Amino acid sequence: KNQVEQSPQSLIILEGKNCTLQCNYTVSPFSNLRWYKQDTGRGPVSLTIMTFSENTKSNGRYTATLDADTKQSSLHITASQLSDSASYICVVADRGSTLGRLYFGRGTQLTVWP
Amino acid sequence: EADIYQTPRYLVIGTGKKITLECSQTMGHDKMYWYQQDPGMELHLIHYSYGVNSTEKGDLSSESTVSRIRTEHFPLTLESARPSHTSQYLCASSIRGSGGADTQYFGPGTRLTVL
Numbered sequence: 001k002n003q004v005e006q007s008p009q010s011l012i013i014l015e016g017k018n019c020t021l022q023c024n025y026t027v028s029p030f031s032n033l034r035w036y037k038q039d040t041g042r043g044p045v046s047l048t049i050m051t052f053s054e055n056t057k058s059n060g061r062y063t064a065t066l067d068a069d070t071k072q073s074s075l076h077i078t079a080s081q082l083s084d085s086a087s088y089i090c091v092v093a094d095r096g097s098t099l100g101r102l103y104f105g106r107g108t109q110l111t112v113w114p
Numbered sequence: 115e116a117d118i119y120q121t122p123r124y125l126v127i128g129t130g131k132k133i134t135l136e137c138s139q140t141m142g143h144d145k146m147y148w149y150q151q152d153p154g155m156e157l158h159l160i161h162y163s164y165g166v167n168s169t170e171k172g173d174l175s176s177e178s179t180v181s182r183i184r185t186e187h188f189p190l191t192l193e194s195a196r197p198s199h200t201s202q203y204l205c206a207s208s209i210r211g212s213g214g215a216d217t218q219y220f221g222p223g224t225r226l227t228v229l
Contacts, residue, residue, distance in 0.1 A: 004156075043118075043204050043220030044157075089157075093216075101173075102218075104156035 003027045004105040006090050012111045017080055021108045023073040023090030031095040035064050035075045038087045038107065047075070047088075077110075085112045117141050120205050120221035127195055128229050135190045135224045137205030145216065146188040149204040150174060151223075157204065163188060195228045202226075 003026045013019050025033070032051045036044035048057045048064040050073070056065050061078045077084055087107040094101050118139040127133055139146070144165045149157040149172075159172030163182040177199070178192050188207075192199055203224045208216040 041223070041225070043206070043223050044218075045220070046217055049217065102159070104158075106154060106156045109154075 003103045004090055004092050006088075006105040006108050008108060009106070010109040010111070012113060013080055015080060015082055015112055015114050019077050019080060019110065021075045021077075021088050021090075021110070023075070023105060025071050025073070025090070025092045025103070027071075027092040027094050027103050029095045030068060030071075031093040033064075033066055033073050034091040034093070035062070035073075036089040036091060038089055040086070044089055080110075080112045082112050082114060085110060118205065118207055118219050118221040120203075120224050122224060123222060124225045124227075126227045126229065129194075129196055131195050131228075133192050133195055133226075135192075135203055135205075135226070137188045137190070137221055138186050139188075139207040139219070139221075140186060141207060141209070141219070142185065143207035143209050143219075144185065145208045146182065147206040147208070147218070148172070148178075148180060148188070148190050149206065150176070151202045151204055153202075161190065195226075197228045200226060200228050 005024045007022045034049045035047045038044040047062050050057050050066045063076045066073045087109050089107040090105040092103045121136045146163045148161040151157045158174035160174050160176040161180040163169045169180050178190050180190050205221040206218045208218040
């Protein structure tokens with residue numbers, strides 16, 4: 001069973017609108033949570049990384065929140081642009097090994113229409 | 115834009131062929147990784163390396179092998195490709211960032227199709 005669940009699976013919004021993507025995880029012990037953006041046919045690109053003590057982090061129009069108590073995170077995109085169309089992947093790292101094992105969600109496929 | 119490169123970007127081959135997927139990075143990162151990703155599915159770690167002459171198998175069983183003779187180079191080899199190997203292969207490297215979390219940088223991927 002995947003320990004990182006994302007919702008919705010896909011989302012269509014109009015250009016200029018805001019949206020929020022959700023990530024729930026069961027990974028323990030928790031180390032950090034990352035959000036990646038993956039354009040079609042490309043590798044993922046890191047948007048934010050949050051550790052246990054951080055509950056919000058912004059990167060331009062992207063704002064990620066983390067509630068380590070409820071094991072939930074969200075990614076809010078403000079004033080969406082056509083270039084925001086991509087898959088957004090939530091990744092959680094544990095503290096159980098030197099590698100810091102990463103657990104990947106399946107992503108939310110966002111499509112921004114003009 | 116990360117300095118990590120993968121070749122070829124697309125590959126279509128017949129069953130039984132031996133192939134090597136190339137991955138190189140110019141950032142001097144010690145840690146490198148290979149992931150497999152099917153459409154709409156999560157990335158699965160198949161191999162990783164902490165440095166030169168260090169390689170380990172990941173979470174997903176894979177018939178591929180890797181080598182790490184130089185820091186910048188982490189090739190993945192399939193001795194005998196099968197249709198079940200059809201997938202997207204992503205290479206990544208990482209460096210320890212502030213706060214102790216490794217920041218991973220991904221290459222553009224190789225889309226492999228085995229007929």
